[in-house]
Amino acid sequence: MRSAWMLSACSTIFIVGCSVTQIATHTPTGTTGTGSSAGTGADLKGRVHGGQQPIQGAQVYLLELATNGYGNQSKSLLTGTGNVGINSWDYVITNSNGGFSIGAGEYTCDTGDQVYLYSLSGNPQVGGGNNTSAGLMAVVGQCLAGNTFSGLPPTIQMNEVTTVAAAYALAGFAKDATDMSGDSGAATGMANAAAAAGNLVNLGTGSAYATNPGGNGAVPQSEINTLANILAACINSSGAVTGPTNPTPCYTLFTNALSGGTTGTQPTDTATAAINIAHNPGANVGALWDLETSTAPFQPSLTSSTPNDWTLAVAYGGNGLFGPTNVAIDTTGNVWVTNSDGNSISEFSNLGGATLVTATGAGGLNSPFGIAIDATGYVWVTNHGGSGSISEFNSTGVAQSGVNGITGGTLNGPLGIAIDLSGNVWVANFGNSTVSEYDPGTAGFLTVPSGGGVDDPFYLAVDAGGNIWVNNWGGPSVTEFSGATATEYTGGGTAGLSEPVAIAVAGTGDIWIGNEGNTSPYDISILNGSGVTQTTGSTGLSGGGLDDPWGLAIDGADDVWLANFEGKSLSEFSPSQVPVTSATGYQGLWLNPSNQTLGPALNEPEGLAIDSSGNIWVADAGNNNVVEFVGAAAPVATPLVYATKNGLLGARP
Numbered sequence: 001m002r003s004a005w006m007l008s009a010c011s012t013i014f015i016v017g018c019s020v021t022q023i024a025t026h027t028p029t030g031t032t033g034t035g036s037s038a039g040t041g042a043d044l045k046g047r048v049h050g051g052q053q054p055i056q057g058a059q060v061y062l063l064e065l066a067t068n069g070y071g072n073q074s075k076s077l078l079t080g081t082g083n084v085g086i087n088s089w090d091y092v093i094t095n096s097n098g099g100f101s102i103g104a105g106e107y108t109c110d111t112g113d114q115v116y117l118y119s120l121s122g123n124p125q126v127g128g129g130n131n132t133s134a135g136l137m138a139v140v141g142q143c144l145a146g147n148t149f150s151g152l153p154p155t156i157q158m159n160e161v162t163t164v165a166a167a168y169a170l171a172g173f174a175k176d177a178t179d180m181s182g183d184s185g186a187a188t189g190m191a192n193a194a195a196a197a198g199n200l201v202n203l204g205t206g207s208a209y210a211t212n213p214g215g216n217g218a219v220p221q222s223e224i225n226t227l228a229n230i231l232a233a234c235i236n237s238s239g240a241v242t243g244p245t246n247p248t249p250c251y252t253l254f255t256n257a258l259s260g261g262t263t264g265t266q267p268t269d270t271a272t273a274a275i276n277i278a279h280n281p282g283a284n285v286g287a288l289w290d291l292e293t294s295t296a297p298f299q300p301s302l303t304s305s306t307p308n309d310w311t312l313a314v315a316y317g318g319n320g321l322f323g324p325t326n327v328a329i330d331t332t333g334n335v336w337v338t339n340s341d342g343n344s345i346s347e348f349s350n351l352g353g354a355t356l357v358t359a360t361g362a363g364g365l366n367s368p369f370g371i372a373i374d375a376t377g378y379v380w381v382t383n384h385g386g387s388g389s390i391s392e393f394n395s396t397g398v399a400q401s402g403v404n405g406i407t408g409g410t411l412n413g414p415l416g417i418a419i420d421l422s423g424n425v426w427v428a429n430f431g432n433s434t435v436s437e438y439d440p441g442t443a444g445f446l447t448v449p450s451g452g453g454v455d456d457p458f459y460l461a462v463d464a465g466g467n468i469w470v471n472n473w474g475g476p477s478v479t480e481f482s483g484a485t486a487t488e489y490t491g492g493g494t495a496g497l498s499e500p501v502a503i504a505v506a507g508t509g510d511i512w513i514g515n516e517g518n519t520s521p522y523d524i525s526i527l528n529g530s531g532v533t534q535t536t537g538s539t540g541l542s543g544g545g546l547d548d549p550w551g552l553a554i555d556g557a558d559d560v561w562l563a564n565f566e567g568k569s570l571s572e573f574s575p576s577q578v579p580v581t582s583a584t585g586y587q588g589l590w591l592n593p594s595n596q597t598l599g600p601a602l603n604e605p606e607g608l609a610i611d612s613s614g615n616i617w618v619a620d621a622g623n624n625n626v627v628e629f630v631g632a633a634a635p636v637a638t639p640l641v642y643a644t645k646n647g648l649l650g651a652r653p
Contacts, residue, residue, distance in 0.1 A: 041104035041147025046117065046156035047097065049206065050124035050134055050235035051297035054098030057130065058122030059083070059091040060158075062107050064143070065114045065173055065190050066181035070652055074180045077107040077115065086120065087178065094122060109143035112187065114194040116140055116166060118177055119158055120269060128238030133250045135177055135269030136235075137166040139197035153204030160228035160235065160270070161208050161298060162201050167274035168312050169197035171631030172556075172614025174278075176259075177271035182635070185653045189612030189635045192333045192350040196613065196630060199314065199351050200224060208298075210591075214353040217316045217628075220589045222300045222598065223307065227277065229296035230288050231270045236297075252291055256284035278631055281310035282582055302589075302598075309581075311570075311632055313588025313601035315625040320346045320357030324619035324626055326551075326607030328371045328379070329638040330395065335609075335617050336379055337626050338368040345371065345381060347397060350611065352628060356397045363391035364405020370417035370459070371607075372425070373639035378440075380425050382414035388431055390414065390438065409445030410434040416459035416503075419641040421466040426481075428457035428470055435460075435470055435481065452479040452486025462644050463505045463529060471500040471513060478503075478513065478527060489531035496525045496540020502552035502562060507650020508575060510534055512560050514549030522546040524562065526577065535577065544571040545585025551608040551618070556634035558650035563605040563618055570602070570616065570629065575650070588629060601627050610636045612653055 044062070048055045063074040078090035085091045094100045109115050117138045123130050138158040141149050167174070170193050174180045182190050199212045200219055208224040211217065233249035243251035250270075257273040259265040261280030267273040277288065289306045323341025330336065333350030339357075343365045347355040358365065367385030374380065377395035382388075389405030413431020420426060424446065425438040433455050437446040456474030463469065468481040476497040477490045490497065499517025506512060509529040515522065523540035527533060535541045547567025554560055558575040569585030588601030603622025610616050614636075616629040637643040637653040 041107070042149055042152070043104050044102040044140070044156065045100070045154065046138070046158055047099050048094050048119045048122065048136060049098055049157065049159040050131070050136070051160070051232040053124045053126055053236060054094070054096065055119070055122035055124050055134060056094060056096045056098065058094040058098070058119040058134070059085050060094060060100045061085070061089055061091045061118045061120070062102055063116055063118055063178070063180070064109055065170070067113065067184050067187070068181060069183055070173070070181060071175050072179065072181040074178055077109050078102065080106060094119070104147060107147065109147055111143055111145050113143050114139075114141070114190050115143050115149070116170070116194075117156065117158060118271060124236050126236045131235060131237065131239030133239035133241065133269055134235045135271030136160065136163045137177060137271045138162040138203060139166045139169060139194050141194055141198070142191055156203055157206030159206045160231040161206055161224060162203060163231060163271055163274050164224050164227045165197045165201040165208070167271065168278045168631040169193050169200065171275060171278040172633070172635040174275045176267070176275060177269060183653065186612065186635060188332060189614070189653060192611070193613035193631070195351055196615070200312070200630070212314065212352060214351065216318045216354055217314045217352045218591055218593065219314055220312055220591070222302050222591070223310070223312065223589050225298035225301040226289070226292055227274070227310065228298045229293075229301055230291045231274060232297055233291040233293065234270050249291055252287065256287040277310050281586060281632065282580070285309060307589060308584050308587045308600070311586045311588045312630045313590060314352060314628045314630060315590045315601055315620070315623065316348060316352040316628065317625050319348065319354035320344050321624045321626060323621055324606070324624065325369050325621060326371045327609040327617050327619050327626065328373045328640070329609045329611045329617065330373050330377060331638055331642065333611050333613065333638070335611070335626060336371055336373065337619055338371045338381055340367050340369055340384070343367065345379070345393070345397075348626060350613070358393070358397055358399070363393060363399030363401040364389050364403060365391050366405070369415050372417045372419050373641070374419045374423055375639070375641050375645070380417055380419070382417045382427055384413055384415060384430070388412045388414050388429065390417070390425065390427060392440075406438065409436045409438065411436055416457070418460040418462050418468070420462050420468065421645050426460050426462075426468050428460050430456055430458060430473070433457065433474070449481055449484050449486040452481065453477050453488030454479050454486070458501050459503045461503045461505045461511065462641070463509060464644060464647060464649055465529070469503060469505065469511050471503045473499050473501065476500055476517065478511065478531070480531060487531065489527060495527060495533040495535065496523045500525065501550050504552045504554050504560070505649055506554050506560065506575065507558040512552060512554070514552050514562050515540060516548050516550065516565070520547070522548055524549065524573070541573070541577055543583070544573055544579030544581045545569050545583055546571050550606045553608050553610050553616070554650050555610050555614070556636045556650070556652035559634065561608060561610065561616060561633060563602075563608045565604055565606060568600045568602045568605065570608070570618070586629070586632070588627070612636060612638050
């Protein structure tokens with residue numbers, strides 16, 4: 001899961017107030033709890049810091065993500081410590097050095113479940129006494145057999161940086177710091193989410209990575225440190241929440257990190273504030289950024305200007321990426337990408353690790369464009385180049401199609417591809433304005449209903465009833481294939497259709513369509529399952545930073561996400577058609593390795609997909625990267641055909 005971390009007694013991030021000393025093997029002085037190592041399992045030792053100051057007398061809880069439904073209380077694992085705190089949970093107490101020890105006999109975790117540490121309150125030793133607003137987190141990881149964990153450092157460092165990593169990685173399952181849960185079907189997503197925290201921060205030093213442990217991902221270290229500094233402003237204080245006249249740091253943080261961004265519930269501790277920021281990365285950005293000071297404890301940080309938003313984007317390169325175009329996620333969270341300029345496909349693990357890249361032209365790959373994964377894990381790709389073909393690969397990337405791919409039928413310049421409820425493969429042929437249906441069982445093409453106004457079709461989507469929806473870039477219109485019937489919808493002149501490209505089906509059954517043909521403002525069109533326009537006026541739905549939207553995906557809360565090719569950003573819309581993003585969308589930050597300049601994480605983004613942890617993966621053609629926006633969306637069931645077949649479109653798994 002994580003790399004094995006080595007503890008540095010005083011790492012480079014501990015610039016001021018560094019009191020990092022090894023914890024003794026017995027229970028530290030002043031820590032309540034037996035520290036027993038009776039029974040099987042691992043002793044957990046750590047240190048709690050606010051900024052760089054040890055927090056004395058903090059209550060440390062050991063918690064597990066619950067599996068009894070979303071929005072429910074986490075499960076406490078500690079017993080017999082002699083201390084009972086919030087929710088009647090047991091805890092241990094940190095000593096004057098911030099140290100704590102949890103003995104193997106003091107907890108039992110469920111094998112396969114995800115465990116994290118949460119500390120509350122304590123004295124940060126900056127002259128303000130006990131700070132009840134101080135909340136910190138660190139992800140321990142997946143519980144293995146016998147109450148053991150993989151890759152933990154000798155001493156776990158808990159601070160604002162580990163809190164930011166935990167808040168974003170677990171955002172898809174977090175209501176607040178003590179309410180993290182998912183359904184029983186969300187096990188893979190929760191496991192991958194917990195592992196993702198180790199991609200952002202070194203748990204042995206409490207410092208943010210600049211490059212992921214796999215070595216191929218640029219982590220937004222400066223942004224993570226800035227978010228940590230924002231939390232530290234509150235933690236390294238008395239914890240008072242008073243304002244608006246002469247507002248305290250905790251007042252500024254809590255009033256600008258509401259559960260709904262600009263509305264909702266005010267957090268009562270910094271860990272929940274971090275979760276709220278992860279859920280609402282575009283809200284009150286400037287007010288939060290103002291909390292960072294010139295003496296902020298975590299460096300390097302963002303000092304030149306206010307960021308566009310607080311999304312955390314990790315940009316992965318290499319592994320054959322060359323003109324990445326579209327993305328698909330398989331059942332275990334692996335990320336598959338088509339390389340239109342490289343005549344190959346790349347696979348990355350759920351942590352962005354470079355898993356495989358096919359040989360150039362393997363299985364007939366020729367300017368590969370669209371990609372879809374079927375219910376059995378086979379990967380299907382359209383080849384826009386040559387005379388047009390489709391390629392098939394098994395789950396290990398071995399080509400199942402011949403050197404020329406699968407040809408025949410009406411294939412010609414194919415772009416979009418989708419898997420229907422029967423496992424058949426549907427293809428949009430841009431080259432000759434047709435649609436093809438291929439049956440893998442018979443290895444033959446089926447007859448597609450004629451008509452329907454198919455005209456330069458681009459992408460396809462499948463609804464819960466098995467109907468196929470096709471964008472006609474040249475129409476402009478949308479065609480529905482339902483049984484033996486093909487029907488064209490133009491939206492009655494009010495849908496705003498103009499060179500429609502992106503398309504997806506929401507949980508409501510509405511068809512969302514991204515238009516690239518408009519001049520500013522760009523817009524999206526919405527039709528219901530009967531082809532009736534769901535927007536008013538003749539220009540469709542605009543706002544949210546839309547700027548040449550190419551990719552489109554629906555998350556587990558039925559929110560709609562679009563990749564803006566020209567805007568170098570992501571746009572988000574609620575199911576009620578309200579833009580969530582501002583006029584600049586979500587951009588993230590990326591440190592360009594070639595010139596060390598900091599700028600938007602995206603450059604000509606095309607396709608995108610959402611995984612079962614709530615991470616958004618974007619094919620960024622301009623930088624030859626695949627970019628992960630950590631915890632930005634609500635988790636979905638993968639692959640997409642599984643969600644479609646099981647009534648999980650627009651719903652969490």
